[in-house]
Amino acid sequence: MSLLDAKIPAGPLAEKWSKHKFNLKLVNPANKRKYDIIVVGTGLAGASAAASLAELGYNVKAFCFQDSPRRAHSIAAQGGINAAKNYQNDGDSVYRLFYDTIKGGDYRAREGNVYRLAEVSVNIIDQCVAQGVPFAREYGGLLDNRSFGGSQVSRTFYARGQTGQQLLLGAYSALNRQIHLGKVKMYTRSEMLDVVIADGHAKGIVTRNLINGNIDTHTGHAVLLCTGGYGNVFYLSTNAAGSNVTAAWRAHKRGAFFANPCYTQIHPTCIPVTGDHQSKLTLMSESLRNDGRVWAPKTVEIAEQLRKGTIKADQVKEDDRDYFLERKYPSFGNLVPRDVASRNAKEMVDDKRGVGASGFAVFLDFADAIHRLGKDAVAAKYGNLFDMYYQITDEDPYKQPMRIYPAVHYTMGGLWVDYNLSTNIPGLYALGECNFSDHGANRLGASALMQGLADGYFVIPYTLGDYLATIGPKPVDAKHPAFEKTKQDTINLINTLLSMKGTKTVNEYHRDLGHIMWEYCGMARTEEGLTKAKGLIKALREDFWKNAIVVGANEEVNASLEKAGRVADFLELGELMVDDALMRRESCGGHFRLESQTPEGEALRDDDNFAFVAAWEYKGDNQPEVLNKEILDFEFVHLTQRSYK
Amino acid sequence: MSEFKQTFNSSLGKKLIMALTGLFLCTFLIVHLGGNLLLFSDDDGYGFNMYANFLTHFPPIEVVAYLLYLCILVHAVYSLILTIQNRKARPVSYAAVNKSRASWSSKNMGLLGSILLLFIVIHMSDFWFSYKYSHKIGFKEYRTDLATGKTTSVDYVPASADFEKSASTENNIEIVRVKDLHARVASSFSNLLYVVFYVIAMGAVAFHLLHGFQSAFRTLGWVHRKYTPVVCFIGTWLFAVIIPLGFAAMPVVYYIQSLNK
Amino acid sequence: MSTNNNMNLTLKVWRQKNAETRGAFVTYKAEGISPDMSFLEMLDVVNESLIHKQDEPIHFDHDCREGICGMCSLYINGHPHGPKNAITTCQLHMRTFHDGETIVIEPWRAAAFPVIKDLAVDRSAFDRIQQAGGFVSVNTGGVPDANEIAIPKVIADEAFNSATCIGCGACVAACKNASAMLFVSAKVTQLGMLPQGQPERYSRVQAMVAQMDAEGFGSCTNTGACEAECPKEIKMTNISRMNNDYFSAKLFREEAMHEHAASGE
């Protein structure tokens, strides 16, 4: 084990970033076009980085596995994006956003990073508006805000329930402009399968063309991974079907440290599972908690009747309802952070007070809001979410409360990066949800969009230059044996996968893995459960390599092969997540160890022993990974037990 | 100039031409119907024949007429070009019939237009061509007693082959001799097949314009919360109901009259 | 909640190995389908059974499975995205169908959308149209404060309506002419309505229309099938707005003509 240096600049919080920017080396404008930058992923992080770097003059090669950069999963974000603009004059400031984020993350994030995030948040909104992003506005023509969980100010900018879509389309348009100008070469339907490390530096990637199966190598002076989160390790999550960990995981296997893998965000308001056929879970935006009230029946008997369908929710008398969030957290009420809301819903279900046919749900009720504001006003705010709910459940949320239950939503863990967003491998960077980022052990709503765009628009354009100036503009040596070797490794893996003609489909393995992860590494974790999960995952993985079926050939469109590679990686990641959760004998944010809770059942941290980032180092197949620690120094905030009472 | 060419070669430019020519044809329909209403006046064709003569001999109207023919031609040629391009845009068609909500007429503009083209060709050769360039149509002599205002008519056979029209007053009686298109119309409209074809063609006009009139405005980019409903109203009631009904009524009425003779 | 009112269905699915080979319909049985499944989950079930038989699964595009990424397609029984209005295929649930029904599933059909495999088509033409001009030319940094430009709420809302297009291509699939006008006009209108989009308003529309034509989409007869099938209910009004801008640019706006001449197009 070694201690990691995050390279956080010294000095007062508010001056760190500007001083750092000044100290970073610059690349001469005339030299910029001599550098090639590889950007993998075109979500908010990737698209904004690719566009901004191309604007500076670098040659960018961008990759995504979908058919268009516009389809990255950032498109699905609903609720909004935070920024410390204080347009509402309600007491917001950069410092408050910083403080809320650090506290929301249960004091497991870096002060320096989070402060920088809050600082550049204001520029993001300006940038997006300039691109034509149609944020919600008030009648006076100025920007509107809403509130989100974990904060008491209104600082969330939104575009109806489609904020991610609008932000991504903005970044996509900036990217398109650079493609048009010839500064970005876009590779769609291309999956990155490995990173090429030559003489200790990242110098390229290996990709598979998803249409004809060609395995290609691409060279670059630096490689930026912006490949999103790994929530799909749980099989069911709010992520897109294609979201995966492959790029990050293969980089990890080439030496990049993987940080805090067990920090998973379970979002409280999702549409509950209806059956085994279910392929994904749909989020109902957190913004709904602004006007929706969460409740469960007070007694098991009433819950029973609701489950059987003998009575309907609106028939339950006011006195028989337990608005448990309002009851337990009078000051934040329904707007407590996600981890808290999720755990409380689980408690209700464990208490046999869950509703819906399966009993795995609580209510999110809009009757009051409809009464207070009118149906039209509610529809104007949440219409598309209500429609979405109706499509999926066939129930009208204007008439009956929504049934909601927590679901895996976001992964705070990811590739370890320093203050410059560089992984421990020089030249290899990670941005957006792909890195372990700024959210500590729990991410506040509307902060992921902010972080992805901060990384891409306002951080990497500065920090990357420093590295590039150091290595100089000489062309990357495409003949370096590492390229051929990495390519051959990739081909070998594909051939192994294609030779698997067992009896169980890859999807079935994935579903099994998901069950294990949800059961033992989900909302509540124990030493015993995690230990059991470790064995189960190992066995499942061994079985996978013996018994999975992969059909078709490499030289064609082959979804079966694509999925097999991704599930193979999830099977390895799952075990690391369990290891990490086992190691972290404390509760913090989204990581809740039953052994470590306050008398009121809140997450109980152990700051003396666990105020560090756990960065795991890959040591070879079937070898235990090695833990490296980055100690978290808190110079400016005082660590307290989080309370939203 | 190439800028101009490029504009009209773009898909939008071609549509602009369709819309402008189409709308021009629409205005013509109003004028044409107005004239044809003279067929309904009980003057043994006097008014109608005078009108036909006026149309074919007044120079400014002749210029407009040629513009009209050009429009029909351009409209038809561009519709053909667009149809071919649109077919090419979907080389493999669907096995399941498209059930998307869209009006029948909007999906069959080409078919309706083709019926119209056929109609226009027959119609023009029957009346306009024979009127202007053949000697198949006889003459009539109208004598109006200017004291009583009563008009009588007899067939007239002109002395010279290039006789067109004459008007004179003798003993307080006005004598007008003109080509008797009215007789030709009456005889054509006593043929049931002909009448049926006419009525079908007017049905095609109705459906073509039910979609076409408002579509032209959309193509031109003229949509407006307030005025678009007005356009749709005019398109439906004037161009798809009143005008086609007016045109179709003539052959039907003449046919019924011919039965009573 | 697995109900016993499960359904058995017959699927007639277009199978085509790749762009070069010819395709044909193949009939499959989908059995024990729960009405709570989405259409894509129903196909997942069929595919799982095919894989168990070591057969190649039916390929179709999909990703978010919640109606926002625009990746899913499928022309189902004569309707892009199936028979229900204002949803995508991934939001279509099997309760829309009845037991014993035969469902015909085809890819989007358009010359500009060549089939890649089975039900998946190549929609990169849409990207190229956006690349031609679907942006506001601002670099990162150096922009004014977001609240420096006040935009009337009605304009912002209307621009937003146009901006909700997910680029799925259902409009092209539904149109008898395989026209892309609804898609293109949605972007042109969004940026054309907002103050930020004004400086490039007239060059943008020209560039995007030119690219649209180059991709081989058909022209617009204003039939409205696009609007009827668009999962995001993008309005045809956008098309007229675009026409208006285009003709202004081409025929009346001097500055747009200069700009166009300068760009050498």
Ligand SMILES: Cc1cc2nc3c(=O)[nH]c(=O)nc-3n(C[C@H](O)[C@H](O)[C@H](O)COP(=O)(O)OP(=O)(O)OC[C@H]3O[C@@H](n4cnc5c(N)ncnc54)[C@H](O)[C@@H]3O)c2cc1C
């Ligand atoms: C349903 C939902 C709602 C959300 N709502 C909010 C919200 O309201 N506010 C908020 O702040 N956050 C929200 N989030 C979180 C936020 O949307 C994401 O964390 C963020 O958008 C991630 O952006 P990204 O750029 O890092 O990755 P993504 O947008 O996921 O992009 C990943 C990119 O990487 C590419 N890629 C991945 N692997 C490979 C590979 N191997 N080879 C090539 N390319 C690859 C993909 O093609 C894609 O382009 C939400 C998330 C979900 C799922």
Ligand code: HEM
């Ligand atoms: C010569 C025979 C005709 C043919 C073949 C024809 C064909 C067509 C076709 C195919 C269209 C649709 C074009 C498109 O949307 O791409 C069309 C549109 C139209 N036609 Fe005709 N037509 C004919 C005659 C007429 C006549 C006689 C009129 C009017 C009296 C007319 C009026 C219109 C109008 C207004 C449109 C709408 C233009 C638009 O969509 O913008 N057409 N015609």
Ligand code: SF4
């Ligand atoms: S306009 Fe509608 S149908 Fe067309 S691509 Fe956009 S969302 Fe899809």
Ligand code: FES
């Ligand atoms: S899969 Fe994303 S819209 Fe259907």
